Amino acid sequence: MKQPKNNDCQNQKENKPGRTKKCGRRDFLKGAAKVAAMGSFAMVSGCGSELLASxxxxxxxxxxxxxxxxxxxxxxxxxxxxxxxxxxxxxxxxxxIQMSSKAPIPGVLYGYAFNVTRCEGFMECVSACVKENNLDRKSKTQYIRIFEMEPGKMAPESGNGKYFHEVPVKDHFYMGVQCYHCDNPPCVKACPTQATWKEPDGIVVVDYNWCIGCRYCMAACPYYGRRFNWHDPVVPVKEMTKKQHYLGNRMRARGQMEKCTFCVQRTREGRLPACVEACPTGSRVFGNLLDPKSEIRFVLKNKKVFRLKEELATDPKFWYFID
Amino acid sequence: MTKKSSAPNRGFISFIKDIIAWNLSGGIAYQLFLCILLVLMMFGVYAYLIQFKVGLSATNMSDIVSWGLYISNFTFFVGVAAAAVMLILPAYIFKDKDLHKVVIIGEVVAVGALIMCLLFIIADLGGPLNAWHLIPGIGILNFPSSLLAWDIIVINGYLALNLLVPFYIVYSHYNNREPDEKKYRPFIFLSIFWAFGIHLVTAFLYEGLPARPFWNNPLMGPRFLASAFAAGPALISVVLIIIHTATTFKIDKQVFNKLRLIIVVSAIINLIMLFSEVFKEFYFTTHHSLAAVYLYFGLDGHNALVPWIWTAITMNVFGTIILAFNPGRKNPVFLLPACILLFLGIWIEKGIGLIIPGLVPSPLGEIVDYAPSWVEISITLGILAFGIFVVTLLIKPAIIIEQRFEKV
Missing domain, CATH: 1.10.12 (Lyase 2-enoyl-coa Hydratase; Chain  A, domain 2)
Known part of the structure; x- marks a missing residue:
C-alpha cells in the first residue's frame, strides 16, 4: 500500500475516504504540537518562564x-x-541566598568552653542554632542538647535530655552537648568517601553532596554529634537564614549527614557562633586557641576544665569548666 | 535423544542457551516456587520505590538506632558467604572426594549471599545514586582509613572469585573437558584467605569503634568466624537436603556427616565465646555493659530485644546439642530441623541481636526501642527472595552439567 508522501489531510481524504480516522489523528497530533510550540513560546515570552526554567x-x-x-x-x-x-x-x-566558600583564616584554631556553673537551661542557644543553621523543623532536629543534671553526677548519660518545665530547677545544673570538633575525630576516619573532614581551623565539616548516607560516621561518634536527614528537611522560606556557607548552613537534602560546624558561615567572618551570641547567661566561650589573648585561652589557663570521655583519646576542642 | 546426550553442544553461546532452557524447564512445583520468589521481589521493589521517594524515614530507624534490619542482615549474610570456605578448603586442598562433589553448591550459596549483602548495603544508603563516589578514579575511596572501604573491596573481590572459579570448572565440564587445576588453584588459595578476610573485615567494621563498647570487643572477629562456620554449613546442609529430595542429584550420607562435624565444632566454639562475652558483661557490670543489659534483660522498661535474644540462644543451644549427639544416626530425620534451628538462632543473634544493642543506649544514654517498618520488612524479604532466586538459577544448570559430565 502506498503512503502518500504528502501528509496533507485534505489530499488523503479525497483519495482514500476510509482512512479519515487515521488522518484525523495525525492531523490532531500535528496541530497539538503546533499549539504546544506556540503555547510554550507564549509562556516564555509572556506570562512566566516556567518551561525555560524547568x-x-x-x-x-x-x-x-x-x-x-x-x-x-x-x-x-x-x-x-x-x-x-x-x-x-x-x-x-x-x-x-548568598553562599560563601570562604576558606579558613590562617593562624586560627577554634575552641569552645562551656560554663557548667552558669548555664540555667533556657535553651536560647538551641533555638538560635536551629534558626541560624536552617535545621529541619519537621523532625525538630537540634545540634545542641541541654541535659538537666542532678548534683553528684557529671556525665550527660545520667541527666535528663528532654525536660519541658520551668528552669532553672533548684539543686540542678545544666550541661550542653554538641559536636566537640575532636582533634582526632573517629567520624572522619570512618567515612568511606572522605565526605567529612577536619578543616585547618579545626572545624569538622561534611560535604553534604558527597555524602552517600551510609551513617558509619554516626556509629563512630562517641558523643552523638551527628544528625541524619531521614526525609527532606523542611524550613519555611520566611525563616530561612539566607547568608550561607557551602560547608555550613546551606540546605541539606534527604539521605545526607549533617552536624554542628561552629557556625562556619559566621565564625570565618569573625563573628561568634549563634549559640554563643544567644546565650543569656554567658556560659558559652568561643575563640581562637592559637591566640594567647583570647577568652578561650584565659579559661583554659585559669579555670579547672574537663572534657567528656577523655579515655577515648578523641581530643575534643570543647571543654567544660566550673566557676 | 541419545545422540544429544552423548555429544552435547559445545561453546559459549550454546552454554548460555542451555542454561536459559534448563532454567525455564521444570515441574509445576518448581515454577510455583519461582513465581512466589518473583512476587516477593516485586513487592520488595515496590517498597524500595517508596523508600527511594520519601527517604529513609520510610524505615523505623532514627538518629539513635541509625542501623537496623538491613545492616543486621548484611552482617549475617557476610558470614554465610564466608562459610563456603569450609567446603572449599577440604575439597580442593585436602582433596576430599565427597565434599568435592558438592563444593560447587557451597560456592553458589556464597554468591547468593554476597549479592544479598550488596543489595542490603544499597538499600541502607541514604543516597544510593551517589554510590559512584566510592569508585576510585571518578570518586574517592577512603582506603585504608575507613573499614567500610575495606569491606567494599573484600566483598566485591570475594564475589568475583566465587563467580570465576566455579564458572571455569562448570564451563569446562560443559565442554566435556577436565578443568586445568594449575589454572584455578591459585584462585582457590586466594579465595580461602579472602573468605577469612571478608568476615574479619566485617567484624572489624564494628570492633574498630571505641564509641560503641558493645562492639569494641576483640572477640568479635573470632566469634564472627565461629558463628559463620556454623550457620553457613547449616544452610548448605539444608540446600543439599532440598537438592537430594527434589532432584536426581543424590548426595552421599558421608557429605552430611562431614558437614555435621564442621557445624558442631564451630557451634561449640561459638557458644564458648558467647559464654565468655556474657561472663565479662555480667560478672562485674559496668556502664559499658548497659547495652548487654538492654539486650538480655531490658533497661528502664525497654525490652524489645529480650524475647529475641533468648529465643536465639535457646535455638543455638538446642541445635548444637542435637547435631552433637546426632540421634537417629542412620536416619537423618533430625538433621534438617537441627540445621534450621541453628541457622535461625545465629541469624537472630548475629543480626538484630548484634547491631541494635551496639546503638542502644545512645552515647548520651538514651534508650529507644526499634522494630522494623513494613517497608524495611518488605525490602528485606525482597532481597532474600532475590538471593534464593539467584542461587536456584545457578544451581539448576550446574547440577545438570555436573551429572552429565560424570556420566561421560
Missing part, C-alpha cells in the same frame, strides 16, 4: 550531580557550584 533547572541539577568533592575542587569549581546552588534556590523556592 529546562535550566534540569541542566543545573545534572551538573550538580556530577560535581566532585568540595575538598578537591578548584576555586573556579567552587564558584561554579555556588552559582548553581544560588540559582537553584531561586528557581525552586524563589529565595535569594
Amino acid at each position: 529546562g535550566e533547572k534540569r541542566k543545573l541539577q545534572w551538573e550538580e550531580f556530577f560535581k566532585t568533592n568540595y575538598r578537591i575542587m578548584t576555586q573556579q569549581e567552587k564558584d561554579a557550584t555556588i552559582a548553581r546552588l544560588e540559582r537553584l534556590a531561586k528557581i525552586k523556592k524563589d529565595v535569594n
Whole structure:
C-alpha cells in the first residue's frame, strides 16, 4: 500500500475516504504540537518562564550531580557550584541566598568552653542554632542538647535530655552537648568517601553532596554529634537564614549527614557562633586557641576544665569548666 | 535423544542457551516456587520505590538506632558467604572426594549471599545514586582509613572469585573437558584467605569503634568466624537436603556427616565465646555493659530485644546439642530441623541481636526501642527472595552439567 508522501489531510481524504480516522489523528497530533510550540513560546515570552526554567533547572541539577568533592575542587569549581546552588534556590523556592566558600583564616584554631556553673537551661542557644543553621523543623532536629543534671553526677548519660518545665530547677545544673570538633575525630576516619573532614581551623565539616548516607560516621561518634536527614528537611522560606556557607548552613537534602560546624558561615567572618551570641547567661566561650589573648585561652589557663570521655583519646576542642 | 546426550553442544553461546532452557524447564512445583520468589521481589521493589521517594524515614530507624534490619542482615549474610570456605578448603586442598562433589553448591550459596549483602548495603544508603563516589578514579575511596572501604573491596573481590572459579570448572565440564587445576588453584588459595578476610573485615567494621563498647570487643572477629562456620554449613546442609529430595542429584550420607562435624565444632566454639562475652558483661557490670543489659534483660522498661535474644540462644543451644549427639544416626530425620534451628538462632543473634544493642543506649544514654517498618520488612524479604532466586538459577544448570559430565 502506498503512503502518500504528502501528509496533507485534505489530499488523503479525497483519495482514500476510509482512512479519515487515521488522518484525523495525525492531523490532531500535528496541530497539538503546533499549539504546544506556540503555547510554550507564549509562556516564555509572556506570562512566566516556567518551561525555560524547568529546562535550566534540569541542566543545573545534572551538573550538580556530577560535581566532585568540595575538598578537591578548584576555586573556579567552587564558584561554579555556588552559582548553581544560588540559582537553584531561586528557581525552586524563589529565595535569594548568598553562599560563601570562604576558606579558613590562617593562624586560627577554634575552641569552645562551656560554663557548667552558669548555664540555667533556657535553651536560647538551641533555638538560635536551629534558626541560624536552617535545621529541619519537621523532625525538630537540634545540634545542641541541654541535659538537666542532678548534683553528684557529671556525665550527660545520667541527666535528663528532654525536660519541658520551668528552669532553672533548684539543686540542678545544666550541661550542653554538641559536636566537640575532636582533634582526632573517629567520624572522619570512618567515612568511606572522605565526605567529612577536619578543616585547618579545626572545624569538622561534611560535604553534604558527597555524602552517600551510609551513617558509619554516626556509629563512630562517641558523643552523638551527628544528625541524619531521614526525609527532606523542611524550613519555611520566611525563616530561612539566607547568608550561607557551602560547608555550613546551606540546605541539606534527604539521605545526607549533617552536624554542628561552629557556625562556619559566621565564625570565618569573625563573628561568634549563634549559640554563643544567644546565650543569656554567658556560659558559652568561643575563640581562637592559637591566640594567647583570647577568652578561650584565659579559661583554659585559669579555670579547672574537663572534657567528656577523655579515655577515648578523641581530643575534643570543647571543654567544660566550673566557676 | 541419545545422540544429544552423548555429544552435547559445545561453546559459549550454546552454554548460555542451555542454561536459559534448563532454567525455564521444570515441574509445576518448581515454577510455583519461582513465581512466589518473583512476587516477593516485586513487592520488595515496590517498597524500595517508596523508600527511594520519601527517604529513609520510610524505615523505623532514627538518629539513635541509625542501623537496623538491613545492616543486621548484611552482617549475617557476610558470614554465610564466608562459610563456603569450609567446603572449599577440604575439597580442593585436602582433596576430599565427597565434599568435592558438592563444593560447587557451597560456592553458589556464597554468591547468593554476597549479592544479598550488596543489595542490603544499597538499600541502607541514604543516597544510593551517589554510590559512584566510592569508585576510585571518578570518586574517592577512603582506603585504608575507613573499614567500610575495606569491606567494599573484600566483598566485591570475594564475589568475583566465587563467580570465576566455579564458572571455569562448570564451563569446562560443559565442554566435556577436565578443568586445568594449575589454572584455578591459585584462585582457590586466594579465595580461602579472602573468605577469612571478608568476615574479619566485617567484624572489624564494628570492633574498630571505641564509641560503641558493645562492639569494641576483640572477640568479635573470632566469634564472627565461629558463628559463620556454623550457620553457613547449616544452610548448605539444608540446600543439599532440598537438592537430594527434589532432584536426581543424590548426595552421599558421608557429605552430611562431614558437614555435621564442621557445624558442631564451630557451634561449640561459638557458644564458648558467647559464654565468655556474657561472663565479662555480667560478672562485674559496668556502664559499658548497659547495652548487654538492654539486650538480655531490658533497661528502664525497654525490652524489645529480650524475647529475641533468648529465643536465639535457646535455638543455638538446642541445635548444637542435637547435631552433637546426632540421634537417629542412620536416619537423618533430625538433621534438617537441627540445621534450621541453628541457622535461625545465629541469624537472630548475629543480626538484630548484634547491631541494635551496639546503638542502644545512645552515647548520651538514651534508650529507644526499634522494630522494623513494613517497608524495611518488605525490602528485606525482597532481597532474600532475590538471593534464593539467584542461587536456584545457578544451581539448576550446574547440577545438570555436573551429572552429565560424570556420566561421560
